[in-house]
Amino acid sequence: MxxxxxxxxxxxxxxxxxxxxxxxxxxxxxxxxxxxxxxxxxxxxxxxxxxxxxxxxxxxxxxxxxxxxxxxxxxxxxxxxxxxxxxxxxxxxxxxxxxxxxxxxxxxxxxxxxxxxxxxxxxxxxxxxxxxxxxxxxxxxxxxxxxxxxxxxxxxxxxxxxxxxxxxxxxxxxxPTVRDEAGLALSSRNAYLSPEQLAIARKLNVVLSRVAGELRVRPVAEVLAEGRAELERLGFGPIDYLAVAEPESLTPLDVLAPGRPARLLAAARLGPVRLLDNMAV
Structure with a gap:
């Protein structure tokens, strides 16, 4: 072709x-x-x-x-x-x-x-x-x-x-976000990652999935603080944000109302790359 x-x-x-x-x-x-x-x-x-x-x-x-x-x-x-x-x-x-x-x-x-x-x-x-x-x-x-x-x-x-x-x-x-076999969101800048950094990057989606699952059943601030700490332990940093927001206006949410949509958003640096990801809560 x-x-x-x-x-x-x-x-x-x-x-x-x-x-x-x-x-x-x-x-x-x-x-x-x-x-x-x-x-x-x-x-x-x-x-x-x-x-x-x-x-x-x-x-x-x-x-x-x-x-x-x-x-x-x-x-x-x-x-x-x-x-x-x-x-x-x-x-x-x-x-x-x-x-x-x-x-x-x-x-x-x-x-x-x-x-x-x-x-x-x-x-x-x-x-x-x-x-x-x-x-x-x-x-x-x-x-x-x-x-x-x-x-x-x-x-x-x-x-x-x-x-x-x-x-x-x-x-x-x-x-919908297209991900690799380990769940990392595809990005042109992922090419900048070393093999070691790529292995760490592939844990971002895992942490976000856990955080998103807990936000509806535990206090928002507590869950987000634990998520940030886990990302730092894994080697991400600095973490520009890990937050939950109203999906369209992007207004940050401190409390999640039952039945109301929300979006978990993250930006974390890893070596030369600034990784972005998000998912529905």
Whole structure:
């Protein structure tokens, strides 16, 4: 199977999408920063179940990286990514930085509410960068649906709220977190882990599963404190947060009401990697 074609300009992207629209076909968009893994490919497959055409955008977005983060080191493997998409995607949209943010670019999309804590607090400006680039991609491609993984739960809520608030004519579709055989949430940055660190990382999901199981039957603060202590004993650290929140607003919860949904969220550092995970409570 041949890899999908790649276009680099908005005009080329819109021309392809317009032809599909004229043929009465639906379009799914999967926004990515490349370095594709099975989690990304699962999103593409899910998109194909909802639409006749699938577009994958590959763009390492500088606006969502802080100056101290790994923008320059972030893996860029374009040909490997295209090969992985053979038989899955119809088109790759891979713009350059100047295509997305030409000289004089002066607009930023900010989303209050779900962006306020957790990643929003740990990475100031991150979600403004995410919301800005996703808004541009949704406008550029004008898909019927856009697929986002639940691993980045807070990002999913920010994007969903943005699309709703701006009346963007697109369905934001969540997809369950894809995990490896040991339960570790797949991430492009997992490639930075040594074998020893990978063995530790695979215990994160185990701890979170135990914590999530106990939150309904024991005091929230007590269970979370024990969870943090266990992660530290295993070798994680620092732990940016281990918390339980209302799933859409991301408002932290100190008490869980019977029958009300809640989400357990964690961010813990391990060597060069900052691991994120979450699960329903």
């Amino acid at each position: 041949q890899p999908p074609d790649t276009v680099r300009t908005v005009a080329e992207l819109r021309a392809r999408v317009a032809a599909w629209r004229a043929a009465g076909e639906r379009i799914a968009l999967v926004p990515t920063m490349g370095a594709l893994h099975e989690g990304h490919l699962a999103l593409v497959r899910a998109g194909r179940e909802r639409a006749e055409r699938a577009v994958v955008s590959i763009f390492v977005n500088p606006k969502q990286f802080a100056p101290t983060e790994d923008f320059d080191a972030y893996p860029r493997v374009a040909e490997k990514d295209r090969a992985a998409l053979a038989g899955l995607a119809d088109l790759v949209f891979a713009p350059g930085v100047n295509d997305m943010y030409p000289p004089g670019f002066a607009t930023e999309v900010t989303v209050a509410g779900p962006s306020g804590g957790f990643e929003g607090a740990a990475r100031p400006g991150h979600f403004a960068g995410v919301a800005t680039v996703v808004a541009k991609l949704l406008i550029q491609c004008a898909p019927d649906c856009a697929m986002f993984g639940e691993k980045d739960w807070q990002q999913l809520q920010v994007v969903t709220r943005m699309a709703r608030d701006l009346d963007l004519p697109v369905e934001i579709v969540p997809h």
